Amino acid sequence: MVKVHYVIAVAIVASCVACINFSCIISLFYKYINRHEIIDIRQLNWTSSVRCSLSNGTRLCSFKNVCYLPKKHLFLFTLTEHSVLLGLSSKEDLKTIYLSSVVNHNLMSMKIAIVSNENKVTENAMFIDQSLFLLWRFKWDNIMHVFHDDLIPLFLTYLDICGEISRCTSKYTLGFVDRGEGGPYHELYSLFSNQQPLLLHKYTNTVCFPELHSGVLSSSVWFQYGFGQTQGPVNTSVPIEILHQFKDYVVHRLGISKKLVNNNAVIFLNRKLNRKILNLEYFTSILYNTVKEAYPSSEPKIIELDLTTHNIALLIEVFLTSKIVVGMHGSAMILCLFLIPGSVVFELLPFGIQPENVSFIKAFTEITGSEIVYRSWVNCNETLSFAHPEAPPLLGGIYHLPKAKQEFILNTKIVPAVECCHDPLYLFRMFQDTEVGSDFIPRFQEALLAQQLFSKETVKTTYLNKLFSSWYFPAPATNVSCTFQHQTLTAMWQPSINAIDSLIYDISILLDNNTILSKFTPYPNLKINLSYTAYTAEIWIKAVSFDSESLDSHSKCQRKI
Incomplete structure (x- = not known):
């Protein structure tokens, strides 16, 4: 070990002929030992x-x-x-x-x-x-x-x-x-x-x-998986603008060039290993015909994608240029982050699975103000559902369970929200394959109609109103003053600079250090007729609007004698 340090020391001295300060020596020391010595x-x-x-x-x-x-x-x-x-x-x-x-x-x-x-x-x-x-x-x-x-x-x-x-x-x-x-x-x-x-x-x-x-x-x-509680959406404090920044950063770093959106493109996320759609030909014809009916002047193009055969940069690029995404519930749905405002996300779920409990993309569209039209379809016909009780437990198999537990699972038609992580009922239903029935058509039509009625300005206004109501509170009153005239106390102040129609002022007054008065007024002034001649007054003013209030403003006045 001494020999190694000696060699390093010699190298450092040789490199520091023109640099004799301590920081140079330390920097070069790190440089040499960074060679995994x-x-x-x-x-x-x-x-x-x-x-x-x-x-x-x-x-x-x-x-x-x-x-x-x-x-x-x-x-x-x-x-x-x-x-x-x-x-x-x-x-x-x-x-x-x-x-x-x-x-x-x-x-x-x-x-x-x-x-x-x-x-x-x-x-x-x-x-x-x-x-x-x-x-x-x-x-x-x-x-x-x-x-x-x-x-x-x-x-x-x-x-x-x-x-x-x-x-x-x-x-x-x-x-x-x-x-x-x-x-x-x-x-x-x-x-x-x-x-x-x-x-x-x-x-x-x-x-x-x-x-x-x-x-x-x-x-x-915005979604949690049931550690210590049942799975489902959670509130997030991150505004949609941060998620837009994230999207732009990833797109830029991947070197993806932004292209014109193809309004005719329909992304179909096809799962090929499990949770499959079994009647693909019928299903893709539904997609084509329904989109064609909704947008008769266009020629729909069904783009079939899956995670196993496409690299991530290509997938993101396709999402950036498409406005309709349809697919069975699965991890690929997260790529809807990269859709433009006004896009449709239509999620299919197996028999018994409830989107409000399991759909992270539904939660995303509802919580973050994502400007995406989300709709879902749950298979309600058990005869069109094909489970795999013989599969490994983590892929929905139940043959390893006692007969009574198997019967319970088979007889349970709606899966409740569960805790993480390997609930056999949840896995049994989640990994079913599905034949999509004709009841899918009106749900998909409704989604496309909502897309046609979509207004980015309306969504933006709704989001901003929600944001404002979450964070708004009145500014304090300013320039508070008070005066005595005979047995009348007059208080005046400048109103809150962000006052709204529902704003009132909560006034607390302390007279001669013993009498307390409380008053409310919507106006930036107040006159109070006193029952006796008071000599001092301290006033605290708080602006109140619904469930929010300002900081206190304070003033003190004294009767001139």
């Missing part, structure tokens, strides 16, 4: 520090000088007298740092072990001079989870900590803490990393980094 971290006087803050209830932390032990899946925090710990009230806070936006799932917390500088676990460590952003991918091989649980929350977190996406993407290398592989959507993750993301579990030695960031905001999440 195995070193003893203890000889660097290695000291860890951490700074944390809370954002929307999520703990965001930046660590300095932290190592990772792949075999134990542990982060090693070297505590010395020089360590700085900010934003933490106790050691318990170190147990509530989460590396995923998925809430109520303790597997995805950052596992930290406090060690001393004498701990031998770091003596054969690999030093990598990169700033790492830690991410636990929930399901790295499922496109819906990639976007909803990882990339959109990551985008939002980058905005929070860096202000601009480019600052974070140029600073951080993604480090995956899950045990997954690169996966089919590795290209998408790479858009948010200044180098190829690292699979931390692939390292054999302890690996150390000068800087780590942990914590992923969950405020963009």
